[in-house]
Amino acid sequence: DWLEDSPFDDAIMLLSRMRRERRIALIGSVRDRRLQRRFMRHQQYPRHSTGFYVEDVFLRIEIDTPASAVLEELRREEGNDPPLVVVVDASGRYAGVLNPWHLMSNRLSSQRLDEHIEYMQPIAPETPVIAAAEHEGWLEHNWLPVVDNKQRILGALSRAVVLSAASRVSPSQQTTASLLLELVDGITHTLGEMLEGLLGRRST
Secondary structure, eight states, X not given: OHHHHSOHHHHHHHHHTSOHHHHHHHHHTXXXXXXXXHHHHHHHSOTTBGGGGOBOOSEEEXXXXXXXXXXXXXXXXXXXXXXXXXXXXXXXXXXXXXXXXXXXXXXXXXXXXXXXXXXXXXXXXXXXXXXXXXXXXXXXXXXXXXXXXXXXXXXXXXXXXXXXXXXXXXXXXXXXXXXXXXXXXXXXXXXXHHHHHHHHHHHO
């Protein structure tokens, strides 16, 4: 009970002082499933990564869901600001997002939902917060989806949260993160050239 009743940051600090087995057992006893998932994410990702700051998405819907059903769900949440409505395909992988205000204002109840999907570039949970803070999506959105390497939705990331976290990153962590990003970019570029070469040889 104390874990659920404590302020989140205080609970994380207390958990960090325990052995991992004890931490996992305590988190497993949390009755609030959303809070439990939030605690578990903090055990999987370090503080300088975006995965540490992921929150649950407001609404997750399948691409073939009727627009009328989505509108009904949004109306049930009347009074709450729907920051991000994520769309997944039949296999549960990320397909894009919907603008809930666009749905509600344009009376799309009889239209296909996939006509109104916007593909918002997602963020990987391993991304350093200083890199995530520079994501171009923040120019238009307050929230961005976070997906794993199989394009499964892990949650959403708030612009305010990631900018605040990035401002607290030490210079040494920034340098390390920058080096890692350069390494990943280099590997990606090399793999791309190798694939291009293989495809070129096959076509000749």
